[in-house]
Structure formats: structure tokens, C-alpha cells
Amino acid sequence: EVQLVESGGGLVQPGRSLRLSCTASGFIFDDFAMHWVRQGPGKGLEWVSGLSWNSVNIGHADSVRGRFTISRDNAKNSLYLQMNSLRPDDTALYFCAKDSGDHSTGAFDLWGRGTLVTV
Amino acid sequence: QSALTQPRSVSGSPGQSVTISCTGTSSAVGGYNYVSWYQQHPGKAPKLMIYEVTKRPSGVPDRFSGSKSGNTASLTVSGLLPDDEADYYCISFVPINNLVFGGGTKLTVL
Numbered sequence: 001e002v003q004l005v006e007s008g009g010g011l012v013q014p015g016r017s018l019r020l021s022c023t024a025s026g027f028i029f030d031d032f033a034m035h036w037v038r039q040g041p042g043k044g045l046e047w048v049s050g051l052s053w054n055s056v057n058i059g060h061a062d063s064v065r066g067r068f069t070i071s072r073d074n075a076k077n078s079l080y081l082q083m084n085s086l087r088p089d090d091t092a093l094y095f096c097a098k099d100s101g102d103h104s105t106g107a108f109d110l111w112g113r114g115t116l117v118t119v
Numbered sequence: 120q121s122a123l124t125q126p127r128s129v130s131g132s133p134g135q136s137v138t139i140s141c142t143g144t145s146s147a148v149g150g151y152n153y154v155s156w157y158q159q160h161p162g163k164a165p166k167l168m169i170y171e172v173t174k175r176p177s178g179v180p181d182r183f184s185g186s187k188s189g190n191t192a193s194l195t196v197s198g199l200l201p202d203d204e205a206d207y208y209c210i211s212f213v214p215i216n217n218l219v220f221g222g223g224t225k226l227t228v229l
Contacts, residue, residue, distance in 0.1 A: 035218070037165075044206075044220065045208050046220060047217075052216075059215070059218070061219075104217075106154070107153075108155070108157075111165060114164065
């Protein structure tokens with residue numbers, strides 16, 4: 001089955017760290033760029049971070065740059081988000097999303113169900 | 120990275136057409152043809168409706184169409200159906216290696 005499954009969310013105190021994981025199945029993971037997108041309670045979508053198939057091209061939103069780090073392990077079909085110095089406004093449902101291209105295009109054709117982070 | 124500008128809400132009656140705008144800058148929206156649109160129903164993950172300004176993924180009805188003029192992209196929904204009522208978001212590539220969403224538009228089918 002083609003799917004993305006996020007894990008690692010939870011309740012954390014301000015200033016602490018959390019690591020999110022996303023496990024992919026049903027497609028060739030290392031052919032595509034991958035992203036994290038979040039949605040705060042009652043708010044809109046916010047792109048957080050993304051990286052190309054080979055991790056060469058990496059981008060972060062201004063709101064998380066210097067605090068969050070995105071990475072991937074193609075051998076494990078997994079995407080990660082290391083979140084440090086967490087703040088209350090980082091509280092959101094965090095989605096893992098697959099890009100349709102091997103670099104960032106913004107065309108996310110597969111989404112996970114999300115993992116909730118509460119700071 | 121300023122969010123792209125979308126109207127907060129639009130509405131239309133069944134069978135009518137509505138257009139949602141997404142305004143950026145010469146860097147975001149205007150500079151690249153990497154603009155996509157998403158539909159999100161409450162409690163659900165977003166669904167890709169349009170990518171690369173005008174392209175429709177397999178399975179998306181041709182009632183949904185995209186266009187761009189200058190720094191503004193648009194999503195048009197024709198022949199409105201009750202199930203089209205949802206939130207809609209645009210997203211654009213922004214150099215270098217970044218992306219930015221619009222603030223979202225609530226489409227109400229009257």
C-alpha cells in the first residue's frame with residue numbers, strides 16, 4: 001500500500017526537543033523530494049522543511065530555521081524532523097508529504113495523517 | 120518568506136463558477152511555474168488539485184482549473200457541487216529551495 005506514516009509527536013515543554021519520523025511504503029522513496037508541513041489548531045497550512053531525493057537541496061521556513069533540521073535515510077525509507085528549542089507556537093499537527101518531483105516543486109501528491117506536537 | 124495572499128472566503132451557488140486568487144511576488148508565483156493548489160476538508164489531509172500552475176493530477180475533475188498572470192495565480196472551480204465546500208490553499212516555490220503557502224480560502228457552496 002502506498003502510504004506515509006508519521007510518528008514521534010507528543011506533549012513537550014518549551015525549550016525541549018522532539019524528533020519526528022515518517023516511514024514510507026509502496027513507492028520508490030529515494031526517487032522523490034520529501035517535506036514536512038504543519039497546521040496549527042484552527043490555522044492554515046505552513047510549509048516547514050523540505051529536501052531533495054539526495055539531501056543535497058534543503059530548505060527551511062524562516063520560522064524554524066536554526067531550530068529544526070530535516071533529514072532522510074533512503075535505505076530505511078524514512079524522513080525525519082529534529083525539532084530543538086521548541087516554542088508554544090510550534091504546536092501543530094505535523095504532516096509528512098511526498099513531492100511529485102525529485103526536488104522541491106510544492107506538488108505534494110501523497111500525505112500522511114499527521115502527528116500532533118503540543119508545546 | 121511572506122505568505123502568499125488569498126481571499127479569506129469566497130462563495131457560490133451550485134452550478135456556478137468561483138475563482139480563488141493567490142498573489143505573490145516576482146520571486147514567488149511570478150518567477151516560476153511551480154504553483155500548486157490543495158483542497159482540504161475538515162479533519163482531513165490536504166489533497167492536490169492543481170500542480171505546475173495548470174496541470175491536474177489523475178482523478179481530479181476537469182471542473183478544477185488553474186492559471187497564472189504575472190504575480191497572481193488563480194484556481195477556478197466550475198459547476199460547483201456541495202462537496203467542493205472546503206478550504207483551498209495555494210503554494211509556490213521560492214528561491215532558494217523554499218516553498219510558501221497562501222493563507223487559505225474558505226469556499227462556501229450556498
